[in-house]
Amino acid sequence: MQYVTILGSTGTIGQQTLDVIAQHPERYGVFALAAHSRVDLMLQQCAQYQPRFAVMQDAEAARQLKQCLAAEQLPVEVLSGVDGLSEVAAHEDVSIVMAAVVGAAGLLPALAAARAGKKILLANKETLVMAGQLFMDAVKQGQATLLPIDSEHNAIFQAMPRQSYQALADVGVNQIILTASGGPFRGYTQTQLQEVTPALALKHPNWVMGAKITIDSSTLMNKGLEVIEARWLFDARPDQIEVVVHPQSVIHSMVSYVDGSILAQLGNPDMRTPIAYGLGYPDRIASGVKPLSLIDVAKLEFEAPDTQRFPCLRLAYEALAAGGTAPAILNAANEVAVAAFLQEKIHYLDIPCLIERTLQSLPVETVSSIEQLLAVDQQARQFVEHALAAQAVSPLRKVASV
Ligand SMILES: NC(=O)c1ccc[n+]([C@@H]2O[C@H](COP(=O)([O-])OP(=O)(O)OC[C@H]3O[C@@H](n4cnc5c(N)ncnc54)[C@H](OP(=O)(O)O)[C@@H]3O)[C@@H](O)[C@H]2O)c1
Incomplete structure (x- = not known):
C-alpha cells in the first residue's frame, strides 16, 4: 500500500x-x-x-x-x-x-x-x-x-531512453517536439482577438482544465511555460525545444533522435493517462481512459505556431534566454494579468502587453535562493497591480501598451 x-x-x-x-x-x-x-x-x-x-x-x-x-x-x-x-x-x-x-x-x-x-x-x-x-x-x-504529469512532458519522458537524465546529445536525442493544440483562437484575426471574452477563452477545444491554465492555453503562454519546464526537466537548450501546433491533441509530444527516428506518445486527451503513469511508475496501471481509435481520429495535422498573433510564446522563449529571475517575473506577471482578465478588468490582448512591460521594466538577477525568487515574484505582482490601478483612469488597452 x-x-x-x-x-x-x-x-x-x-x-x-x-x-x-x-x-x-x-x-x-x-x-x-x-x-x-x-x-x-x-x-x-x-x-x-x-x-x-x-x-x-x-x-x-x-x-x-x-x-x-x-x-x-x-x-x-x-x-x-x-x-x-x-x-x-x-x-x-x-x-x-x-x-x-x-x-x-x-x-x-x-x-x-x-x-x-x-x-x-x-x-x-x-x-x-x-x-x-x-x-x-x-x-x-x-x-x-x-x-x-503535464501531458507533453509525460509524453517526452515516455519517449526518452528510460530513466535517462544524461545530456540529450549523449543519448542520441536531437530535439524535443512539444505539441500545442493552438487553443480556441488558432484561426482568429487580430481584430477577432480584440473581442475575446473570458467566457469564450474558457472553452478549450480538447481539454477540460482549471481556469488559469485554460486561459494560458488560449494565449499560448501555457506552451511557453512548458518550454521552460522542458528545459529543466530534460536539461535541454532552448534551441533543442520546438513547438508544433497539432490541433487534434492526439500526439502529446515527441522526441527526435539523431538517426532520424521520431518517437511519439499518443492517446485520447485525458489527464488520467499521465496521472496513472506517474502513480504506477515504473509499472503501468489502468486509468479509466477510453483507448484511442486512430480510425476515428482519421487525420493528424501540424503547423507552426504564430508568435505574432500569440506573443506570449515569444515572451517565454525570451525570458528563458534572459535566464536568472526572468522566468519568475514572466510567471508572476502572467498570473496577475490572467486573473485580471478573468475578472474583466483588462482586455484579452492586454495580457501579453502587461507581461512584456513587466519583463522590460524589472531587473533580471542571477538566482541565488528561494527567498530571492519569492521576493521577485512579489515585486512583479506589485508592478502589474500598479499598472492595473493606473488603468482606472485610462482606456485599458492603451495603458497596457504604454
Ligand atoms: N488541468 C489540466 O489538465 C492540467 C494539465 C497539465 C498541467 N496542469 C497544471 O496543474 C496545476 C493545477 O491545474 P488545475 O487545472 O487542476 O487547476 P485548478 O482546477 O484551478 O485547481 C487548482 C487547485 O489548487 C488549489 N489552490 C489554488 N491556490 C492555492 C493556494 N494558494 N494554496 C493551496 N492550494 C491552492 C485549488 O484549491 P481551491 O479549489 O480551494 O481553490 C485547487 O485545488 C497547474 O499548475 C496547471 O498548470 C493542469
Missing part, C-alpha cells in the same frame, strides 16, 4: 488523481488532501477518501472545515497555511505527492516534497518555471523521483 498526498485535491488534476486512485484501492491510500479555500468540496472528499490530514491554505477555510468535519464526526486532522501544505508533502508516512496546486503557490510544498525524497508527480509547471535550477538541485539532493 502506498500513501498519497494530493496538493490541489479540489482542482481538475486533483479530482482526476482521486478518480484513478479509487480504481486501485488495493494499491493506494489517501494520506492527505490539500486545497486553498473550497470547503464544501474538501468536506465531500474527506468523507469519501478518509485522509489522515486535510489542509486548507486559507486559515478561515481551515476553521470552517474543522467545524464541518466535527459535525459529521469525521476523524480528519486539519492544518492550514503553506506550512500545512509543506508538512503533508514531506511527512514520513507519505510515498507519493501529487503537486497540483495552481500557480506560484505550489512552489514551496513541491520543494518540501523534493527535499524529503518523495516520488513527486509534478503537474504544477510554475514550480519549474520559477525555480528550475533550485528545484532540480533539491530533487537530486533529496533523492526524490520526479515524474512529469
Whole structure:
C-alpha cells in the first residue's frame, strides 16, 4: 500500500488523481488532501477518501472545515497555511505527492516534497518555471523521483531512453517536439482577438482544465511555460525545444533522435493517462481512459505556431534566454494579468502587453535562493497591480501598451 498526498485535491488534476486512485484501492491510500479555500468540496472528499490530514491554505477555510468535519464526526486532522501544505508533502508516512496546486503557490510544498525524497508527480509547471535550477538541485539532493504529469512532458519522458537524465546529445536525442493544440483562437484575426471574452477563452477545444491554465492555453503562454519546464526537466537548450501546433491533441509530444527516428506518445486527451503513469511508475496501471481509435481520429495535422498573433510564446522563449529571475517575473506577471482578465478588468490582448512591460521594466538577477525568487515574484505582482490601478483612469488597452 502506498500513501498519497494530493496538493490541489479540489482542482481538475486533483479530482482526476482521486478518480484513478479509487480504481486501485488495493494499491493506494489517501494520506492527505490539500486545497486553498473550497470547503464544501474538501468536506465531500474527506468523507469519501478518509485522509489522515486535510489542509486548507486559507486559515478561515481551515476553521470552517474543522467545524464541518466535527459535525459529521469525521476523524480528519486539519492544518492550514503553506506550512500545512509543506508538512503533508514531506511527512514520513507519505510515498507519493501529487503537486497540483495552481500557480506560484505550489512552489514551496513541491520543494518540501523534493527535499524529503518523495516520488513527486509534478503537474504544477510554475514550480519549474520559477525555480528550475533550485528545484532540480533539491530533487537530486533529496533523492526524490520526479515524474512529469503535464501531458507533453509525460509524453517526452515516455519517449526518452528510460530513466535517462544524461545530456540529450549523449543519448542520441536531437530535439524535443512539444505539441500545442493552438487553443480556441488558432484561426482568429487580430481584430477577432480584440473581442475575446473570458467566457469564450474558457472553452478549450480538447481539454477540460482549471481556469488559469485554460486561459494560458488560449494565449499560448501555457506552451511557453512548458518550454521552460522542458528545459529543466530534460536539461535541454532552448534551441533543442520546438513547438508544433497539432490541433487534434492526439500526439502529446515527441522526441527526435539523431538517426532520424521520431518517437511519439499518443492517446485520447485525458489527464488520467499521465496521472496513472506517474502513480504506477515504473509499472503501468489502468486509468479509466477510453483507448484511442486512430480510425476515428482519421487525420493528424501540424503547423507552426504564430508568435505574432500569440506573443506570449515569444515572451517565454525570451525570458528563458534572459535566464536568472526572468522566468519568475514572466510567471508572476502572467498570473496577475490572467486573473485580471478573468475578472474583466483588462482586455484579452492586454495580457501579453502587461507581461512584456513587466519583463522590460524589472531587473533580471542571477538566482541565488528561494527567498530571492519569492521576493521577485512579489515585486512583479506589485508592478502589474500598479499598472492595473493606473488603468482606472485610462482606456485599458492603451495603458497596457504604454
Ligand atoms: N488541468 C489540466 O489538465 C492540467 C494539465 C497539465 C498541467 N496542469 C497544471 O496543474 C496545476 C493545477 O491545474 P488545475 O487545472 O487542476 O487547476 P485548478 O482546477 O484551478 O485547481 C487548482 C487547485 O489548487 C488549489 N489552490 C489554488 N491556490 C492555492 C493556494 N494558494 N494554496 C493551496 N492550494 C491552492 C485549488 O484549491 P481551491 O479549489 O480551494 O481553490 C485547487 O485545488 C497547474 O499548475 C496547471 O498548470 C493542469
